Amino acid sequence: MDLTFTAAEEEFRSELRSWLSANIPDEWRRPGFWESLPDEESFRLRRDWERDKALAGFAGIQWPTEFGGRGGTPGMKAIYDVEMVLADAPRTVNPLGLTFLAPTVMAIGTDAQKKEIIGPMLRNEVIWCQGFSEPGAGSDLAALSTRGVRDGDDFVVNGQKVWTTNAVHGDKIFTLVRTEPGSQKHRGISMLLIDMHQPGVDARPLKQMSGASEFGEVFFDDARVPATDVLGEIGEGWRTAMLLLSFERGASGISQYTEFRRQYDEIAAVAKKLGRDTDPVIRNKLARVLTELECLRLHSMHVLTQTERGRDLGFEASMTKLQWSEAFQDLWEVYDDVLGEDDTLEALGDLDLRPLSAQAMWSRSVTIWGGSSQVQRNVTAERVLGLPR
Amino acid sequence: MFFALTEDQQEFGAAVTTYLAERFDMEAVRRVFEDADGDGNPGSLWKAAAEQGWLAVTVPEEHDGLGLGLVEAQVIARALGAGVAPGPWRGTVLAAEAIRLAGSDEQKAAWLPRLASGDAIGAVGLRGDAPGVVPAVEYGAIADVVVVRTPDGLGLATGAQATPVGSYDRTTRLATLDVAEVEPLPDDAAAQLTARATVLVAADLVGIAREALSRTVAYDREREQFGVPVGSFQALKHALADIHVGVTMAEHAALYAAHAVDAGLDDVELAVAVAKAKASDVALQSTAAMIQYHGGIGYTWEHESHFFYKRAKRLAGLYGGVDQHRERIAALTL
Numbered sequence: 001m002d003l004t005f006t007a008a009e010e011e012f013r014s015e016l017r018s019w020l021s022a023n024i025p026d027e028w029r030r031p032g033f034w035e036s037l038p039d040e041e042s043f044r045l046r047r048d049w050e051r052d053k054a055l056a057g058f059a060g061i062q063w064p065t066e067f068g069g070r071g072g073t074p075g076m077k078a079i080y081d082v083e084m085v086l087a088d089a090p091r092t093v094n095p096l097g098l099t100f101l102a103p104t105v106m107a108i109g110t111d112a113q114k115k116e117i118i119g120p121m122l123r124n125e126v127i128w129c130q131g132f133s134e135p136g137a138g139s140d141l142a143a144l145s146t147r148g149v150r151d152g153d154d155f156v157v158n159g160q161k162v163w164t165t166n167a168v169h170g171d172k173i174f175t176l177v178r179t180e181p182g183s184q185k186h187r188g189i190s191m192l193l194i195d196m197h198q199p200g201v202d203a204r205p206l207k208q209m210s211g212a213s214e215f216g217e218v219f220f221d222d223a224r225v226p227a228t229d230v231l232g233e234i235g236e237g238w239r240t241a242m243l244l245l246s247f248e249r250g251a252s253g254i255s256q257y258t259e260f261r262r263q264y265d266e267i268a269a270v271a272k273k274l275g276r277d278t279d280p281v282i283r284n285k286l287a288r289v290l291t292e293l294e295c296l297r298l299h300s301m302h303v304l305t306q307t308e309r310g311r312d313l314g315f316e317a318s319m320t321k322l323q324w325s326e327a328f329q330d331l332w333e334v335y336d337d338v339l340g341e342d343d344t345l346e347a348l349g350d351l352d353l354r355p356l357s358a359q360a361m362w363s364r365s366v367t368i369w370g371g372s373s374q375v376q377r378n379v380t381a382e383r384v385l386g387l388p389r
Numbered sequence: 390m391f392f393a394l395t396e397d398q399q400e401f402g403a404a405v406t407t408y409l410a411e412r413f414d415m416e417a418v419r420r421v422f423e424d425a426d427g428d429g430n431p432g433s434l435w436k437a438a439a440e441q442g443w444l445a446v447t448v449p450e451e452h453d454g455l456g457l458g459l460v461e462a463q464v465i466a467r468a469l470g471a472g473v474a475p476g477p478w479r480g481t482v483l484a485a486e487a488i489r490l491a492g493s494d495e496q497k498a499a500w501l502p503r504l505a506s507g508d509a510i511g512a513v514g515l516r517g518d519a520p521g522v523v524p525a526v527e528y529g530a531i532a533d534v535v536v537v538r539t540p541d542g543l544g545l546a547t548g549a550q551a552t553p554v555g556s557y558d559r560t561t562r563l564a565t566l567d568v569a570e571v572e573p574l575p576d577d578a579a580a581q582l583t584a585r586a587t588v589l590v591a592a593d594l595v596g597i598a599r600e601a602l603s604r605t606v607a608y609d610r611e612r613e614q615f616g617v618p619v620g621s622f623q624a625l626k627h628a629l630a631d632i633h634v635g636v637t638m639a640e641h642a643a644l645y646a647a648h649a650v651d652a653g654l655d656d657v658e659l660a661v662a663v664a665k666a667k668a669s670d671v672a673l674q675s676t677a678a679m680i681q682y683h684g685g686i687g688y689t690w691e692h693e694s695h696f697f698y699k700r701a702k703r704l705a706g707l708y709g710g711v712d713q714h715r716e717r718i719a720a721l722t723l
Contacts, residue, residue: 001391001392001393001648001651001654002390002391003390003391003392004390005390009544041585046697049643068610075390078390094584101552129684137562173395177465180579236555259649264722267660268722268723271723272723277723280716283715283719283723284712284715284716284719285667286719286722286723287714287715287716287717287718287719287722288715289664289665289716289718290663290718290722291610291667291715292638292641293637294642294660294663295639295641295642295663295667296638298392298638298641298642298644298645299637299638299641301390301392301641302392302393302641304390305390305392305393306393308390309460319633319634322630322631322634323638333614344448356520376630377627377628377630377631378623378627380630380634381627381628383624383628383631384630384633385605385630385633386610386622387606387609387610387621387626387629388610388617388618388620389621
C-alpha cells in the first residue's frame with residue numbers, strides 16, 4: 001500500500017498551487033460571486049482565465065506535449081482535479097471538448113484535424129458542444145434521427161439536438177448524424193464537426209429547474225458541413241462515439257469527492273447555525289452521506305491505482321458515476337432535512353443560502369446526464385455482473 | 390499511488406478461499422451448523438488455519454509468527470466470511486494482537502507462539518468489566534485464554550466459568566463467561582484492540598456480502614420464470630447492481646481501515662467507523678437480497694442463504710452497529 005504521490009507529482013502540485021493562488025482574484029472566491037454575474041460576463045471571464053491557465057502550462061495535464069499538453073501522469077491529473085476545487089478555480093468552459101473530443105481526435109483524427117482542433121481548443125478560441133441527445137433519443141441514443149444528406153463536397157444537415165451544454169456559447173458541435181438514408185439503430189451514423197456560426201444552425205437556451213441555462217437546444221435547418229469534417233469514418237459514427245465516451249472511464253471521482261466534501265462542511269455549518277447538529281436523526285443522515293463520500297474517495301484511489309498501471313476500467317466506470325452522483329444527490333436531500341422550517345432563500349446571518357439551494361436543485365440533474373442511473377445500473381448488471389440482457 | 394492488494398496478499402486470500410472450496414464447503418459448514426452438541430471448532434479446519442499461517446499472520450516473527458499486518462489479516466477474514474467458516478480464528482488472532490500490543494515480555498513468550506501455532510485458542514470479550522460477567526464471547530467456552538476489559542485496560546482470563554449462549558448464527562458458538570481472576574496486561578491497548586476487532590468483523594461482513602451477491606447472481610442467471618432467466622428482469626438487475634456498488638465500496642473501506650491501523654494514519658478512527666458502518670449495512674442488504682432473489686427456496690432450512698443472513702445479522706451489531714458507527718462519524722466530522 002502506498003497512498004502517496006511521487007516527488008515529481010508533488011512538485012507539480014506546488015507549482016499549480018502557486019499559480020492558482022496568484023491568479024484567482026479574491027473576489028471570485030466570495031460565495032455567490034459567480035451567480036451574481038450576467039451569464040455572458042461569467043462565461044467570458046472564465047473563458048479568458050482558462051486560456052491564461054493553459055498558456056501557463058496547466059491544461060491538458062495528461063496530453064502528450066506534441067498536442068500542447070503537459071505530458072503528465074494520472075497522479076498529476078488527480079492532483080490537478082483536487083487543487084482546482086480547493087482553490088475555488090472557475091469551472092472549465094470547454095468540458096465536452098477537453099474531456100471527450102480532444103482525446104478522440106488524438107486517437108483517430110486526421111493530421112489536419114489534430115492541428116486545427118486541439119490547439120484552438122486549449123486556448124478556448126473554439127468552444128465545443130456535444131450534439132448527441134435528441135428529443136426522441138435520450139437513453140436510447142441509437143434512435144437518433146438528425147439526418148445528413150450528401151450534396152457535392154458537403155453534408156446538408158437537418159434535425160434537432162437537445163440538452164446541449166453551452167449551446168448558446170458554442171462555436172462548433174461534434175454531432176451524431178444519420179448519413180445513410182433509411183439506416184437503423186447503430187448503423188449509418190457519422191460524427192460531423194459542424195460550425196455553429198452559420199444560418200442553418202440555431203442554438204437556443206433551455207431554462208433549467210434551477211433557473212440557470214447551462215444547456216440548450218440546437219436546430220439544424222439545411223446546415224452545411226464539409227465532408228472532410230467527419231471524425232472517424234463516414235458511417236462509423238457509433239464506433240467513434242463509443243471511443244469518445246470511453247475517455248470518461250479514467251475519471252476517478254476525486255474531483256467530485258473534493259467538491260462534495262467541502263459542501264458537506266458547508267451543510268454542517270448550516271446545521272450548527274440552526275442548532276440542528278445535535279439532532280440524532282440529522283447526525284445519522286449526515287454520517288450516512290459522509291460514509292458514501294469517504295467510499296468515493298477510496299474508490300478514486302482504486303481507479304487511480306488501476307489507470308497508473310495502464311488498465312482500462314471498462315464498464316466499472318458505471319460504478320464510479322453511480323457512486324458520486326447518488327451520494328451527491330443524497331447529500332443535498334439531507335440539506336433540506338437540515339433546513340426544516342428554515343427552508344427559504346433568506347440569508348442565515350452571514351450565511352447566504354442561495355448558492356446552496358442552487359446546488360440542491362443541480363443535484364437532481366446529475367443522475368440523468370452522462371448516462372442516467374438506470375442506464376448505469378443496466379450496464380453494471382449486464383456487463384459487470386453478467387446478468388442476461 | 391498503490392491502493393490495492395499486492396500479489397502476495399491476493400495469493401494469501403486465494404489460498405484460504407481455495408482451501409474452503411475444496412475442503413470445507415457448505416456441507417461441512419452445515420454439519421457444524423446443525424451439530425447441537427459440538428464445540429463449533431471442526432478439527433480439520435483448525436489444523437489448516439494453524440498449518441497455513443492464518444493464525445500466525447500478525448504474530449511477530451520472533452514469536453514464531455509471520456509478522457504481517459492487519460491488511461493481511463483482513464484478507465483472511467474476508468475469505469472466512471465468504472465461506473461462512475466456523476472456528477475461533479478471529480478471537481485467536483485478536484488475543485495475540487492484544488498480547489503483542491499490551492503484554493509483558495513474559496506474557497508474549499508464554500502465549501504468542503502457542504496462539505500462532507494453534508496450540509492455544511484465544512478469545513476476546515470486551516463487554517463488561519472483569520473480574521465479573523463477560524457476555525456472549527465468541528468461542529468463550531473453548532478458549533485457553535480470553536482477553537477481557539478491566540477498569541485499567543485489558544487483562545487475560547483463564548479458567549473462566551462458561552455458560553453457552555444461544556444464537557441464530559450457528560456458524561459461531563457463544564458463551565457468557567464468569568471471570569474470577571484476571572492477569573492484567575501492563576499497557577493499555579483497549580482502543581487499539583477494539584479498532585482491530587472492528588476491522589476484522591467488517592472484513593468478514595464484506596466477504597459475506599460479496600459471496601451472497603455472487604451466489605444470487607449465479608442463481609438468477611439460470612433460474613427461469615415466464616420463459617426467461619429471472620436475472621433478465623430490471624427489478625432484480627437494478628437491485629443487484631446497487632448491491633455490487635455497495636459491496637465494492639465496503640471492500641475499499643475495509644482495506645483502507647486495515648491499512649490506516651497498520652500505518653497509524655491520522656484518520657484511522659474515521660476509517661474504522663466508515664468500514665464497519667458500510668460493511669454492516671451492505672452485508673445486511675446483500676444477504677436479505679440473497680433470500681429474496683432465490684425465492685421460496687431461499688427461505689428454506691436446506692438452502693445456505695440463512696447461514697449468510699444469520700452471520701451477517703449477528704456481526705452487523707458486533708463492536709457497534711451501523712447507527713453507533715454513524716454517530717461516531719458524525720462526532721468526528723460535525
